[in-house]
Amino acid sequence: MIIMSTTEKARVLLQNQLDEGKTQTERNKLGQFATPTALAIDILEYASALLPLDFKIRFLDPAFGTGSFYSALLQRFQRAQIVEAVGYEIDPHYGDEAIKLWAKTSLQLNIADFTSATPPNSNKAKANLLICNPPYVRHHHLSRIEKLRLQNKTEQTAGIKLSGLAGLYCHFLCISDAWIAKDGLAGWLIPSGFMDVNYGQQIKEYLLNRVTLLRLHRFHPKDVQFSDALVSNAVVWFRKAKAPANHAVEFTYGGSLMNPNVKEVISVDVLRSTVKWTNFGLGSNSINSNCQQMKLSDLFIIKRGLATGANNFFVLTPEQVSTYQLPSLFLKPILPSPRHLLVDEIEADSVGNPVLDRQLFLLACNLPEDEVKAKYPSLWRYLHLGVENGISDRYLCKHRSPWYLQENRPPSPFLCTYMGRADTKRGRPFRFILNHSMATVANVYLILYPKPALAVALSQKPELNRSVWQALSEISDETLMGEGRVYGGGLHKLEPKELGNAIVSITLQS
Template sequence: MILQDLDCRQFYNVGLTEAERVVEQIQLDASKNSVERNRLGQFATPNSLAIEILKYSKTLLPASEGIHFLDPAIGTGSFYSALLRLFPSEQIESAVGYEIDQDYAEVAIKLWAKTLLKLHIADFTEIPPPEHEVLRSNLLICNPPYVRHHHLSKEKKIALKRLGIKNTGVELSGLAGLYCYFLLAAHSWMAQNGLACWIIPSEFMDVNYGKKLKKYLLEQVTLLRVHQFAPDDLQFGDALVSTSVIWFRNTKLDCNYLVDFTYGGTITYPICSSKISSKTLKELSKWNYTSISLLQKNDIQAETKLYDLFEIKRGVATGANDFFILTLEQIDNLHIPFEFLTPILPSPRYLLDDEILSDEQGNPRLERKLFLLTCRQPMEWLQVKYPSVWSYLQQGERIGISDRYLCRHRSLWYLQETRDPAMILCPYMGRRKSRNNKPFRFILNHSKAVAPNVYLMMYPKPQLKNLLLNNPELIKPVWNALNSIPIQSLIHEGRVYGDGLHKLEPRELANAPADFLLKALEDYSHRT
């Protein structure tokens, strides 16, 4: 009797059921021809995408809030499966799904029979919404049917248009696809302040029939984020359509607010990120990546730049890294005194963390410890005082190091250019497929190590320098703000090569916007 009272979900193996669901999904898709699937818009959400969407959605919900889940086009339950995997069972208080296709619905009913999912075989757009607030959803996730307008009958279009007007006051164009009507139909199913996430074609951001939908997103709800996948990154292998994912909250804001626009990569690790004001979006005819990028590019020209706050220089160019940059083992073997050595950072690829800690001597706490050899004394003096150093430099002359371009243009071929350690560094080149899908990153350096010329060294100008000297704890907000600069802003300022390698010269980085940094400084001043 006690066992019967226990929540059956705690005995439910989501992983095994998900594996079974994938098999059933493949068999169902194979049983239907492409014409039939196109007519009904049946394009199942891949489990990996469903997981990523629910994972991000979870960050937008209070952990203490009970979940009332709704999927108006549930299919076999990809989103529901992800919900069970990512949310504690005790947090999920109800789950409802609608599916018009009986074949998919019956599979879902069988798969999730031992859970609390209530699945209805019905056309969601023909079901009246709940009358009471407590019955409405605070987490609505949907991949609506991708049915183009010409597959909708005249009678169905009229009914859908009336439904949209009834729920939201928005009258859609006759060219709108079924997914647009689904989104408006679901408005009355959402609880106040409830969260919604929709996977829809990116075309709505650029076409005329999408204007009314964009107006709804900006005026009747609070648009939180729009993520657009790259056109060649097809999320549905059997549907040649560019995909976007949008999140909004069922709260109407009368004030101007910022919307996150991300592009490419994944939801978790997009290639580009921007914050665009709702006021600007209302005036923008297209929301695609190119339009947002151009808008951002123009906006940046009027903003405070990094050059207003930092002097930016390339790291030390030795002219022969293999000769002048030494490991501890080489130093020991060559008997080079440490007075001729300066700690220097390794290449960015050897930095596993973006924060470099320091030991008591000021050396970076890194597994790969390197030191730069430099000397102001002439060879004759070294021969008498430090024969080991003289011997090593003699070797450099024999193998032609002293004849290299940079070396031969120095007063002493082995005297390195002077660089003070910089607390903020930025690798000057990178690829989009690097860690976090960011070609550029900012590194916080607590050590006395200088950087080689694969880094850009950022030195605060007097006003910021004094502020940091008086408030050392401010360096981390500054560092975090730099890493919040939209990656597209940095990409725009730099250049890209055919193999996908992005580069930033000091002057180009200096031209990047500093608004995130100014905001961090302003927030700090308000706190203190």
């Protein structure tokens, strides 16, 4: 249990009052999610374990808020050790009150944008202990101009060209390089997404080549440290010094920094050659020597499901099929939209139809009109209804010949729902579906067609279908959301190419 100092109690109270004075949207915009007291204390306690006794501290928090880290610093270190304490906070709503709260201490809090501030010139004036929980503002929420400014600044200050997909926290980390003294210690509380996704590559290079990465601790995703922000967090510790030869990094998982559940030491050489770092620190069993990391585009051809041009006309219930006496020859099973698909694994009956409450069929006929008219009068009558109702004049239909022709999308065992919200009841924006049926899908799904090598492996060992599906389902939401884009109201979307960039850990040989 954490015993709060009187000042910390006052700070938490102030934090809550200030948070209540803002809407969730306003707070999201500036990444205003405070570090809980227990976590701030854990972080400063770990910093004190890394620093010599009596170490003279020049502290910097570039995203200060009301000062949860500063408060923990004052609790965990002697006042005499704190030579200097500097903070930056862009928002006077928090900053002005924080200045009042800490008025009796030596804190110099600047109400300013840290990413535009000028770092000290001399090494002596730079911080030797930087602790930061930077704003988690995803790249979609940065304007084009702001993103360009940040990219230029990051390149000028740290020589790192960050991807356009990097969130604000990546820029904070790189820009602050110019603020840390030689041998200074830095502890960053950041989303763990950078460990796996493409945009994190430059951050990983920075951590491996420019500083000495000491430790990477990840919290258990279920143990979300921030009740009001949906992220899996990591704490990254490094020293601003070149890493010694044969350096190894401590990866820890779960529990707290001072008392993690799992510990593992991984050499920098292994880290250099591994794309996905979240596999480390989960315990020795988790790293399977047969396990390979591959881009989905190495394993699958990914296509969007078919665009019928008029679902109401071409996608039919069994009742409609019987009313219009449509020939079964031209009917293919098709899955309902993800909203109506309550299971993630689809069983099939003896003829390959999906076993679902809601059965649907796609009308798919590629015979020319003359032939339909001559041989299939009931189908001809139905198509004629489509002409009368203007279906044949709709954009997609009009550009096809014959107008009722459908794209060819054979069934595949692997499907992905590529549009969704992170805040649904299921809690996951994207779902992977294992489809045992012969049903095709409309363009509300992405279809993953196994490439030849995988297709051969699956045909030799059908039980691998399930392992592949499980591996797909284990791709973290952070990874998928990092590849895709987000629309207003929190709707996440993935294009086939974006899904192809996601990395999966997969074991294909036993």
